[in-house]
Amino acid sequence: MKIVVGSLNPTKIDSVKQVFTEAEVTGVEVESKVAAQPFSDEETLEGAINRARECASMKKESLGIGLEGGVMEIEDDLYLCNWGALVDHKENVYTASGARIPLPEEIKKQLEKGKELGEVMDDYANKLEVSKNEGAIGVFTNHVIQRQEMFSHVVRLLQGQYQFYQNHYE
C-alpha cells in the first residue's frame, strides 16, 4: 500500500509510518487552502480534507492523508484542535479529530494578535521548531503526550474507519 501525506512536518509523516507499518509512506507539500492558523473545528477539518484530497489525486491507487492543526474556542477558552482526513482512490473521505486541551491565556492573546501558534510556542518554550517536535500539546502536558502521539491516534482512527468500511461495504 502506498500513502501520500500532505506535509513535510516529520511529526505528521512519522505518525502515519507508526500506524501504517506495512505501507510506503511519503510526505509532500500541499496547500491546505485554509489560513496558516485555522481558528475553528470547521476550518481545521477543511484544511485536513483539502490536503488529503490533493494527495490522493497525485498517485493512482494510493491513499491520501491530511493532518491539520488549529485552535477553536469554547466559551472564553481557546483549545488546541487537530483534524485528520484519509481519502482513498474512490474519493471516499474518512475524518477524525485529536485530543484537545486548553491553551493558557497568554498564548490565546498572541494568537488573537494574528500570530501563528508554531511561532508563539517557540518564543514561549524558548526552543526552535516546537511544532515539528513535541508541539504545544507536549509543552502543556509536561511532555506526557507529544504531537506525534496525538497525530498517531488520529491516524489510527482513520485507519480503523477505512478498514471497517472496506470490510462492510466494498
Ligand SMILES: O=P(O)(O)OP(=O)(O)OP(=O)(O)OC[C@H]1O[C@@H](n2cnc3c(O)ncnc32)[C@H](O)[C@@H]1O
Ligand atoms: O508543515 P505543515 O504540515 O503545515 O505543519 P505545521 O506545523 O505548520 O502544522 P499545521 O499547519 O497543521 O498547524 C497550523 C499552525 O498551528 C501550529 N500548531 C498546531 N498545533 C501545534 C502544536 O501542537 N504545537 C505547535 N504548533 C502547533 C503550527 O505550527 C502552525 O502554525
Ligand SMILES: [Mg+2]
Ligand atoms: Mg502549516
